[in-house]
Structures are given as structure tokens and as C-alpha cells.
Amino acid sequence: MTDELTIGTLAATTGVHLETVRYYERIGLLPPPTRSPSGHRRYDAEAxxxxxFVRRCRDLGFPIDSIRAMLTLVDRRQVTCRExxxxxxxxxxxxxxxxxxxxxxxxxxxxxxxxxxGTDTPDCPIIDALMAEPG
Known part of the structure; x- marks a missing residue:
């Protein structure tokens, strides 16, 4: 597969919303894609x-900064299992x-x-507790 996926196909293939793909590009989790002669984004197998990877990290609740740190290690080819x-x-x-x-x-x-x-009376200890002065 060489630079042949559109942003829509990339989004569908990875289960990520189209706007999320653009967001990840803006914040640098995805490198800028190549462009077709008409200016459309084109993605490859590495994308x-x-x-x-990013979607699975997000599914596990990793914050963006942690994902960025992991990708930096991968990109620099300095990643170790320990890290x-x-x-x-x-x-x-x-x-x-x-x-x-x-x-x-x-x-x-x-x-x-x-x-x-849980009765229909207007006196409610939940309201009283939530409105009580702290301390």
C-alpha cells in the first residue's frame, strides 16, 4: 500500500472519526500526509x-502526552520494552x-x-446535605 488511502478510508480502516484524524495531525501525533495533485490527503500503511496505535492507546485511556512520549521513542528508534x-x-x-x-x-x-x-415530601435530606455549609 503506497500513499493510496484517503482520509475517509484511513478513518474507516482504523475506526477513528475523520475529524479526529485531522486533530491528531494538528497536534503532531500523525505526520502531515502527502497530497495528491488536487490537494487531497493521501496515507500509506505506516499511517x-x-x-x-494512537487509537488503541486512547482506548486504554492513555493521555495525549503519554502517547506523544511513546511515539517519540518509536520515531527515534530508541524505544525499549523497559521504557x-x-x-x-x-x-x-x-x-x-x-x-x-x-x-x-x-x-x-x-x-x-x-x-x-424517597417520598413525595418537599423535605429532602439529599438537598439539605448538598446545600449544607462546608465544614
């Missing part, structure tokens, strides 16, 4: 591989921290909901 593992391990730690925060949020909401009788 498919790179965009698939990639480190980036992934840091992200996993962040995910676990978010999960702990969400578990706490779940408990707080469950406790708050438990204070409410």
Missing part, C-alpha cells in the same frame, strides 16, 4: 499502523487511583441516597 513498560505502569497507577476515587464516590453517593426516604 494506518500509527493511527491504530514502554514504565509508561504503561505509570498509567496503570493513575487508573487504579481513579478507581479508588470512584469507589469512594460510590460509597458517598450510596450513603447520601440512603438518607432519603
Amino acid at each position: 494506518v499502523r500509527r493511527l491504530t 514502554m513498560q514504565g509508561i504503561a505502569a505509570r498509567h496503570l497507577a493513575e487508573v487504579r487511583e481513579k478507581l479508588a476515587d470512584l469507589r469512594q464516590l460510590e460509597q458517598d453517593l450510596d450513603r447520601l441516597i440512603g438518607t432519603c426516604s
